[in-house]
Amino acid sequence: MNDDKKAEVVHTEDVVPLQAPPEDERPWYKQPELRKLYLMMPFLFLGSTTLGYDGSLLNGLQTMPAWQSCFAVLVFTPYVADLCGRRLGTAIGCCLVILGAAIQASAKASNPDTMFLAGRFIMGMGSNISNATCPLLITEVAHPRHRGKVTTIYNTVWYVGAILAAWTTFGTLIHLPGDLSWRLPTGLQCAMPGIQLVAIFLLPESPRWLISKGQHAKAKTILTKYHGNGSETNFVCWEFNEISGTLKLEKMASAESGWYEMVRTPGNRKRCLLIILTAIFSQCSGNGLVSYYLSAVLNTIGITNSSNQAAINGGLTIWCWLVSLGCAFLVDRVGRRTLFLISGIGMLVAFTVWTACSAVYAKTGDSAAGSAVLAMIFLFYSAAGFAWPGLTVSYTVEILPFKIRAKGLTLCFVFTSLAGIFNQYVNPVGLETLAWKFYFVYIAVLVIECLVIYFYYVETRGPTLEEIAILFDGKNANVAGNGMQVVQRVVTIDEEKNEK
Incomplete structure (x- = not known):
């Protein structure tokens, strides 16, 4: 091949992972702080369980006003999660669910409709908020190696709530007389968000949310404790740098027009x-x-x-x-x-x-x-x-x-x-x-x-x-260059044909 022929080249791009620093390869249950984190995760799963309980309890009783209230609340839900944080947002949702369930269960027998519908509206607000914040906190605080499994488990426990509601209503309808047959299972909706409300602040806040609010030191402390088992390892520093660098790039590149982004x-x-x-x-x-x-x-x-x-x-x-x-x-x-x-x-x-x-x-x-x-x-x-x-x-x-x-x-x-x-x-x-x-x-x-x-x-x-952003945005991805990079290769046309 002559020199002119060699000049005919093709530019191609590959997504290539860079070598991350070594991490602790022990299973999560052998790492004390990570074990502690994951043993607290079921408290976050209760957000999905509460939704399953409520959905099963009132299956078939949905009305158009209930759907309308659902959509009205959903518009504001992301602002609660982004402004208040994942933990406080979950706590707000739990409080609203407890309040709504209490109002429903205490509805006057003479005219229950008004109080019941008011309770439904408030409870719908709360369950939508907590169900939107819990999975965010789970996926943002979990170790990268376990993120997929832990986050996927979250929505499966919806069935646990549905099972509890089905058997609770079955038992109360058979064994309890009068209004108590529906008041008790309705009031029991307070139990799971009540437990979650007590436990939510035992969990760490999302390091990503903290960094987005300029609280870098707190975020790094959380990553060090749970992903490094108390040691500021090279892996923890690498992870912190990737998160903080990526969020900075996202902020610089994104529009400030809310939903348009x-x-x-x-x-x-x-x-x-x-x-x-x-x-x-x-x-x-x-x-x-x-x-x-x-x-x-x-x-x-x-x-x-x-x-x-x-x-x-x-x-x-x-x-x-x-x-x-x-x-x-x-x-x-x-x-x-x-x-x-x-x-x-x-x-x-x-x-x-x-x-x-x-x-x-x-x-x-x-x-x-x-x-x-x-x-x-x-x-x-x-x-x-x-x-x-x-x-x-x-x-x-x-x-x-x-x-x-x-x-x-x-x-x-x-x-x-x-x-x-x-x-x-x-x-x-x-x-x-x-x-x-x-x-x-x-x-x-x-x-x-x-x-x-x-x-x-x-x-x-x-x-x-x-790094998932690279799969969607390619070379334009707003990702700090710690984990993956887009590499340009230059090959001759003959080489490209051989590769194919």
């Missing part, structure tokens, strides 16, 4: 679309049929006894929790995108068989086909548990830069609620009009979902919370 850059627009799709898929993949209308679905296959339906519902809820909790420990081993894809394909297969068996039962009344539908419902939720219960929140918070993390999580909740409205008001019409044929709508949705996940979702396993 969500769509200002191509990377942020992609993040927003992923968040919206994740929220919708988490609710509208066929799971809403069972979540809201299990009784109607079971009626279509001949299971009409209320006791049998209640037992199936209780068993399904416990099964969903166990599957989703187990899958939360796979996020770093298997990867987020892979789990989403396994879940989507699994749900598609199960739902297709579910639909076919429903058609057979509708035409023949064959009890075996009805039993197969019930089995497919459990298999469908097993597949869903690989991703949607846990990753809906954890994937959302980790793909967002700190500057818009609270707003992006709010965007997720808004579209989750909108999808919930669809489930509540469209599904019953479809089931009543088309019966099992309505399932074809969700087969089409699941096909689209699998394609979108395969071609559009971004794998986030591996990088730190700050």
Whole structure:
């Protein structure tokens, strides 16, 4: 090759990880301060458990005013998280939940509607605030090596609250007379936020929030204590420098126009679309049929006894929790995108068989086909548990830069609620009009979902919370140069052909 030929070059870019300083490789339970941090995490998980308890307790009692109050509160939620901090924001939410639950439980028997609705509004405010601050604190204070698993566990314990509410109301309806049968489970909503309120200040504040407020020394003290077990190791210094440098770059580059920052850059627009799709898929993949209308679905296959339906519902809820909790420990081993894809394909297969068996039962009344539908419902939720219960929140918070993390999580909740409205008001019409044929709508949705996940979702396993920005923004990412860098390679055209 002559010199002129060699001059023909191609510029390519690779994202290359830089070598981070060595960290303590011991398991978390053998590191005293990290062990202490993670043993306090269940107090933050109570935010999701409270939401699950409330949702199960009042399933089917949602009204349009309740939805409107939900959306009104969501607009202000990120400002509470960003201005007051993750801990104080959680405490404010807990106080409102306790107040709302107390008002509901003490509603006058002669005219309970006004007090009950007022309590619902206040409690809705509180639960939305605490549910928006808890996952932020979890993901921002966790060690980089454990961030994915710990944050994914958060949303799976929603089922624990649902299980507690279901069995509490079952017991009080049978054993307690009169108003006490509903006042007691309503008042018990104070228990979990009460525990959380007492314990929240035992947990450290988010180092990232502290740095954003100029409190660098406090942030470094927290990182040193929990990520360095009390020693200011090279790893702690590296992590602190990456966080503080990245937040400084974010601040310099971001717009000061609030919500506009969500769509200002191509990377942020992609993040927003992923968040919206994740929220919708988490609710509208066929799971809403069972979540809201299990009784109607079971009626279509001949299971009409209320006791049998209640037992199936209780068993399904416990099964969903166990599957989703187990899958939360796979996020770093298997990867987020892979789990989403396994879940989507699994749900598609199960739902297709579910639909076919429903058609057979509708035409023949064959009890075996009805039993197969019930089995497919459990298999469908097993597949869903690989991703949607846990990753809906954890994937959302980790793909967002700190500057818009609270707003992006709010965007997720808004579209989750909108999808919930669809489930509540469209599904019953479809089931009543088309019966099992309505399932074809969700087969089409699941096909689209699998394609979108395969071609559009971004794998986030591996990088730190700050370094994930490079996956979306490339060389324009506002990331301090500690962890990853975009390296430009220069190769001849012949070399490029050989590489291909």
